[in-house]
Amino acid sequence: MLFDSYANSVLALANRIAMAPMTRCRADHADAVPNDMIREYYRQRASAGLIISEGLPVSDRARGYLNTPGLWNEAQAAGWKQTTDAVHAEGGRIFAQLWHCGRVAHAALHADGSSPAGPSIRPAATQTMIPGPDGKPVSADCGQPQALSMQEIHGVVDEFAHAAKLAMQAGFDGVEIHGANGYLLDQFRCPRVNNRSDAYGGSLANRYRLLLEVVDAIAAEVGPKRVAVRQSPYGPGNDMIVDPEPMKTYPWLARELNRRDIGFLHIYCQTADWIHDARHSMMPALRDAFHGAIIACGGFKTTPACEAILGRGHADLVAIGKPFISNPDLVERLRSGAELARWDNRTFYASGAAGYVDYPAL
Numbered sequence: 001m002l003f004d005s006y007a008n009s010v011l012a013l014a015n016r017i018a019m020a021p022m023t024r025c026r027a028d029h030a031d032a033v034p035n036d037m038i039r040e041y042y043r044q045r046a047s048a049g050l051i052i053s054e055g056l057p058v059s060d061r062a063r064g065y066l067n068t069p070g071l072w073n074e075a076q077a078a079g080w081k082q083t084t085d086a087v088h089a090e091g092g093r094i095f096a097q098l099w100h101c102g103r104v105a106h107a108a109l110h111a112d113g114s115s116p117a118g119p120s121i122r123p124a125a126t127q128t129m130i131p132g133p134d135g136k137p138v139s140a141d142c143g144q145p146q147a148l149s150m151q152e153i154h155g156v157v158d159e160f161a162h163a164a165k166l167a168m169q170a171g172f173d174g175v176e177i178h179g180a181n182g183y184l185l186d187q188f189r190c191p192r193v194n195n196r197s198d199a200y201g202g203s204l205a206n207r208y209r210l211l212l213e214v215v216d217a218i219a220a221e222v223g224p225k226r227v228a229v230r231q232s233p234y235g236p237g238n239d240m241i242v243d244p245e246p247m248k249t250y251p252w253l254a255r256e257l258n259r260r261d262i263g264f265l266h267i268y269c270q271t272a273d274w275i276h277d278a279r280h281s282m283m284p285a286l287r288d289a290f291h292g293a294i295i296a297c298g299g300f301k302t303t304p305a306c307e308a309i310l311g312r313g314h315a316d317l318v319a320i321g322k323p324f325i326s327n328p329d330l331v332e333r334l335r336s337g338a339e340l341a342r343w344d345n346r347t348f349y350a351s352g353a354a355g356y357v358d359y360p361a362l
């Protein structure tokens with residue numbers, strides 16, 4: 001099952017293993033152009049059925065961390081073309097994850113010093129990395145957000161659509177909209193963070209309006225079957241409250257996405273527990289609501305764990321994160337039952353090649 005191919009009407013994947021999106025902070029903050037080391041990192045991992053890139057900010061103001069490569073201008077698209085070519089030459093497929101950090105940000109990360117963008121003015125009680133006095137990263141509390149105006153909200157939709165267009169130009173096979181983990185689109189969903197009283201706040205339909213406008217704009221650009229949406233049900237990360245009505249919220253969204261006929265719904269269980277529990281009601285409810293491919297993520301480390309959720313029919317693909325950092329040939333290791341190398345979390349967001357492109361294949 002795990003090693004079987006997957007296809008929809010426009011895409012064919014060699015196996016059911018996706019590499020989960022992982023921010024690695026290896027670009028230069030000044031231009032956010034992906035470099036040769038980034039190309040090599042993805043090339044090494046091209047045996048995944050589908051690579052989902054690290055989150056790529058869709059504009060300068062969408063940035064929330066230091067040194068994340070972006071996708072808002074031609075130079076960045078040309079840089080990514082090198083990566084997608086290298087992945088394709090190895091027979092792999094790669095989606096761009098499009099990202100707006102919203103209030104999880106700091107003015108020091110933005111070229112024009114603009115403050116973080118939020119649905120409302122409640123700051124994120126979490127930290128990010130900004131350049132210190134000597135340029136080296138230092139951690140800092142997230143900045144005071146400004147509530148996006150109606151015009152700015154339309155601008156955000158345009159930024160996502162423009163990034164999707166650049167993604168196609170850069171040779172990506174599709175795009176994933178980062179709607180999870182407490183970033184801008186998830187901030188709009190969250191009833192504690194979103195205090196708006198206009199068409200983008202209040203009811204569930206209003207709180208998901210921005211995400212669905214982004215989906216529609218991107219689907220018009222790249223075709224619905226090349227679109228994935230990521231959600232993190234129950235996830236408290238980045239100062240979210242756990243959704244008060246999860247069994248209403250996420251299946252509602254899944255039905256809306258199903259109506260739009262998008263290719264993929266990516267579900268990340270931050271706590272790596274309920275997604276592995278066959279009796280939990282979330283995945284069956286999403287399966288009923290959404291008939292494209294469901295990608296499941298969170299704590300999948302072994303072939304039997306992956307095959308269990310595929311076998312239940314609750315997912316079509318499994319996304320694996322940290323094990324891919326330290327095992328570039330993870331697919332082959334899972335296939336052969338070889339031992340997995342351990343990752344070093346000190347180099348997750350460090351600079352340079354160590355802990356990035358120097359993990360050997362078997």
Ligand SMILES: Cc1cc2nc3c(=O)[nH]c(=O)nc-3n(C[C@H](O)[C@H](O)[C@H](O)COP(=O)(O)O)c2cc1C
Pocket residue numbers: 020021022023024053054055097178180181230268272297298299300319320321322323348349
């Ligand atoms: C270093 C690191 C960076 C991450 N960056 C992102 C990201 O850019 N976008 C995203 O949606 N999730 C991100 N995640 C979450 C992963 O996609 C994944 O959901 C998480 O690692 C759980 O999967 P695992 O248990 O297989 O590692 C990141 C995780 C790690 C460890």
